[in-house]
Amino acid sequence: MKETKVHIVVTGDIVVNDHQWQSNQKNTAGLNWQRFPQLSRTITSGAALLLAKLVALSTGADVHSPALPATGQLPAGILRSTLELAPFPRTMDKPDSKVYRVSEFLGFSGPASGTPTLLPVINDNINADLVIIDDNNDGFNSREEFWPLAVQSPDTSPLIIYKTNNPSKSNALWRQIERHHLANTIVIIYGDDLRAQGVNISKGLSWEKTALEFVWQINNNPILTYLAKARHFIIPLELEGAIYYQNDGESTESRLFFLPNEIEGSLQKESLGRMYGLSSSFVAGLARSIVAGLNNRDNISKSICEGIREGIVAVQKYYFDGFGANIAASDFPSPGIFTENENEVIYKEQIQDVPIRNSNNPNCRACWYIIKDKSSASLSDIAYDIVKNGEKIALKFIPTAKFGNLITVDRAEIEGYRSIKNLILEYISAKTVVRPLSIAVFGTPGSGKSFGVTEVASSIAPRLIQKLNFNLSQLQSLPDLIAAFHRVRDLSLEGKIPLVFFDEFDSAFNGNLGWLKYFLAPMQDGVFREGDTLHPLGRAIFVFAGGTSSTYTEFCGETIQDETEYKQFYRQFQNAKGPDFVSRLRGYVNILGPNQTDEQRDHLFIIRRAMLLRALLERKTLHLINEQGQAQIDDGVLRALLKVPRYKHESRSMEAILEMSRLANAKKWEQSHLPSLEQLRLHVDEEQFTRHLMHDAFFSERIEQLAMNLHEKYLLLPKDSQQGHCAEPWDQLPEERKNAVRNLIKHIPSALRKINYDVVSVTEKPEPIQFTDNELRLLAEYEHKRWSLEKKETGWKQCDLYNVHKKLHPLLVPWDSLDADSQNKIMERVTYWPAILAESNFAIDRLKSLCYCETQA
Known part of the structure; x- marks a missing residue:
């Protein structure tokens, strides 16, 4: 960016970072100490000092900020943090390309008493156009003498970006901003920092859920009352998104910015290391757009929206660049963070945005899907596009989740699968846990219960997790179940984590739900009884797949409307140890198949059908997909497969129709390739299917x-x-x-x-x-x-x-x-x-x- 005429002041809490890292390079011909691994150290700027460097790089402006003495001698009492650095893969898909990031934070060192040393702004300008404050709650917010002159004065009106990680309405700095500058202030608080303050916003389940919970919190949580007064409030969500809340005094609006194929927290992994300064790089990207907007006299909201995109791009490039492949030879921070080159990890155009529903109506919150607001096309048109051109093209701007070979766009499924994934990840990480992790999966026969959870587990640890299958409806006696437990135990003793599917666990055995009581001890204590002997199971993941109930609420009787009928059900449920069984579950997911589950609420069934059909075509009839990735299928056949009211055996029926069609030597799936009406009757209503098939005629x-x-x-x-x-x-x-x-x-x-x-x-x-x-x-x-x-x-x-x-x-x-x-x-x-x-x-x-x-x- 060219040097601007905008006057910028950047200040706040002061931190310097001591980096240390080990190099295994040895000099066998040198002195004795050179024969050992080398430990290197360097000091870099942190907090407001780092933010000032980033803003200068992003805007090209002459930034007024504090500075360390030119002598290199650090002032007494200055706050220091010590960090261990190590080489990590630049990205997950480039394991051989290494950059240095933080492997361990070793702690802070500061003054023996009082607040850490602060530094004044050099050549402070009371008429600054833009003031950026980095408030880490380390003393700056109570030391008025170090505040920028433009903030101290009640007669100035600079645009203020106020970044904080510990918001408080009682600190002196916030009171000054609220009293004199609130209308011109952009407040920035990271999502995790808000959560740490008691703001209950979910993370990593779905963009819709996170966004809607924020709106509820900003409308109802007294912790956020004072922040809700800000005209502009931005909540970055790690590397993958942000929420922008606007309050013009008469109405409010919230907007979600997101990466469709990612979710909050998905890119920054322990295996890739950590980075400090992420929020500062986001603010610098935001400042870049705001400065451009001030020069062009653009509307501030427009500049902020563009700046959020700049910020998300900057924070990702900052993270993935790390401290460089060679710390001594690499610039930090890198100027490349704010320039666009070929083969970038991310482009601004990939970041999508959508207004968030501002409603306390639980029905509205439950049924909001970004796919409905994000696409001008009808759901049926999107479905046709998925089958014809594949999910990657058709769902380019729509939130999706991928677990191994499973791709889903349905918010309910995404949230369910991600909840299960989080449970399994936590279970694997907790080495001291010895009892099984118990999860329930519900869905109609043929909906893909086993496939979904298997793909989720395989995407986490394919070499560690090994699958076992037992269908309880086929077991004849208790010794059969004990034999199954022995197989689980044997696999656990081999060092594996068995992923054990107990299909149709809700089937009858000596009465309704008769198997449940035999799982209580294994689920709770991790042991099973054989005669007078107790055997430890070891670590395992139990997946209970329902055979008679298609949803968790149906299994628990919550769908029963009649009070007398429900009381009768619950007595039987208690006798079968149903509540005890449920109390031992740690999660559940309802799998939605290709059939519509609810005429009023379930409108995405046609998208699920399309994704299933596309997957079947790619797996079974790849020759029908041309070099451009386009499926060769007659419009009538496609319409009938997507629009037929019901598949009698769910996904198995759709797969069967494909397998029954004469496609081995076909270049296109024509209507003439379909099975006869008598054969179609096995899987669909053949008359309805034909009417959709012949719709145009x-x-x-x-x-x-x-x-x-x-x-x-x-x-x-x-x-x-x-x-x-x-x-x-x-x-x-x-x-x-x-x-x-x-x-x-x-x-x-x-x-x-x-x-x-x-x-x-x-x-x-x-x-x-x-x-x-x-x-x-x-x-x-x-x-x-x-x-x-x-x-x-x-x-x-x-x-x-x-x-x-x-x-x-x-x-x-x-x-x-x-x-x-x-x-x-x-x-x-x-x-x-x-x-x-x-x-x-x-x-x-x-x-x-x-x-x-x-x-x-």
């Missing part, structure tokens, strides 16, 4: 009748809603007018997809649906745009007076320029669509991507 056959029926509806309109010849019967209309109505009919399915509906051919006349006011307006606006373009392409022009001969029309203006009466007339015509479709045996399928709470409005 059915609709094309009936376009003429649909057009005639729609025109008859138009004849019922008041005369002031008609345009002369519209009042004529269908057979007397000019061909141009007939074609206009036919074209409208052809585009109805496309219009309905814009609001996530589909047209489905049915055997009996359905009941016409009614559009909501919002849906009606969206459809009318879409139809007006389509009609306007069609008119203009055939030579019509806008004029205040309608003239069919001169091709002049008063309504050839944008939708927002139409008067309310004209808009209402267009919407009135759209209301006829469901009726004329129903008369021709077409139903409008409610495949909505709206939230459940919105549909209840």
Whole structure:
């Protein structure tokens, strides 16, 4: 960045860092001490001193800041930290490329008493445009004499970036900012620092969950009341995202910035080492954009949004560059953090953002999916794109989670799988734990319960974890279960961690849920009884896969509405030791298969189907995917596979249809390759499947009748809603007018997809649906745009007076320029669509991507 005219002051707490690292290079020909590993040391700037260097690099500005004496002699009482450095892989996928990072923090050293030594700003400027403060709660916030002059003065109005790791409304610095500068202050607190203050925000489960919990906390948690007054509040979420909260005094808005294929905490791993100064590099990236915005007089919110992207890029490059491959020869901090080169680890364009729902309605929070807000396409269009082009292209800007060969986009599954992954990671790390880790997995038969958890476990420690399978419905007696425990014990004694699947654990054995009581001692104490002998199991992961219950709440009876029925269930549940069993579980996940689980809430089933179908094509019929990664599949076949109401045996049925099709020598999956209707009946409703398969043919056959029926509806309109010849019967209309109505009919399915509906051919006349006011307006606006373009392409022009001969029309203006009466007339015509479709045996399928709470409005 070129040198700017913006005056910047950077100050705050002062720290110097003592680095030490060991080199194994030995000099066999030198003195005796040179024959041993060498220990090197260096001193670098930390806290506000490091931040000032980073801001100078990022902005190119002349930064006014404190400085260490030129003599190199450190002032007495200055705060020092000592850190051990070691070489680590630059990234996980480049294990042979090493850079130095922090392997161990050895501690601080400071004054014997009082606060650490602080340093004044050199050539401080009371008229500074931008003031950046690094408050680590090490004394600066109470020492007014070291504050920047622009902050001390109540008569100045600098833009302030206030970075802190220990926020407090009682410290003197915050009170000064709140009293005189709050409207111009950007507060920055890392997510983990907020959590340490008692702000309960989840981490590493899903972006939606973290974002929504922040909104709830900022609205309800008294700890954040004073911070919520800030006009701009940024919460960086490690290397992968950030939340930006705005408060203009009348309304608030929160926005999430995120990397779609990562989650908070996923990039910074123990095996890659640690780095201090991450928050400072983020602030420097933010400052870069703000300075550019001040020079260009941009809106501050716009500069902050761009700056958050700059900050996320900077913090990742800072982390991955570390202290360099050769500490002595590498610049630290590196200027390359703020320049874009080829083969970067990250580009700004990869960082996505989305408004966060600001609602205390639990239904709204539970059903918010970023995929719905992030894509302008309907869910069905996204699903088609997934199958045709693969998840990497179709879901480029959508949060996804990958565990081995498992990829999921469903928030509920992502949160469930990540919870399980965190449990397994913690279990493996805790070397002293000897009892099994117990997890439950629920889902319908064929939903992929075993596959999902296996991939999660394999993605963690494939060489350590070994899978065992036991189906309890096939065990005949207690000795069979004891034999299974012995196999688990044997594997544990070999140094492995058995991943033990107890399929259909909820099956009957000498009564309902009869197996549960035999797992209580192994789950709680890590032992099993054989006669009078107790055998230790050792470390293991027990995965209890339900066979009769598709969800955890169903297993516990929480879905039972009738109070008498629930009491009866719970008595039986208690007798079977159900509550004791549940108390020993440490986690559970509900696996969602390709079938829709709830018509009101589960709208992502079509995405799950698409991802499953794409995976099956890649695994079983790779020859159908061309060099560009595009799947060669007929649109009708694809539509039927994605839209059929139900697969009788879940994912097994989808896989079976693929295997039953004649594709060995096919270049494209055509309709002729499908199995016969009799064979399809094994896995789907063959009539519904066929109707989706022949959707285009059915609709094309009936376009003429649909057009005639729609025109008859138009004849019922008041005369002031008609345009002369519209009042004529269908057979007397000019061909141009007939074609206009036919074209409208052809585009109805496309219009309905814009609001996530589909047209489905049915055997009996359905009941016409009614559009909501919002849906009606969206459809009318879409139809007006389509009609306007069609008119203009055939030579019509806008004029205040309608003239069919001169091709002049008063309504050839944008939708927002139409008067309310004209808009209402267009919407009135759209209301006829469901009726004329129903008369021709077409139903409008409610495949909505709206939230459940919105549909209840």
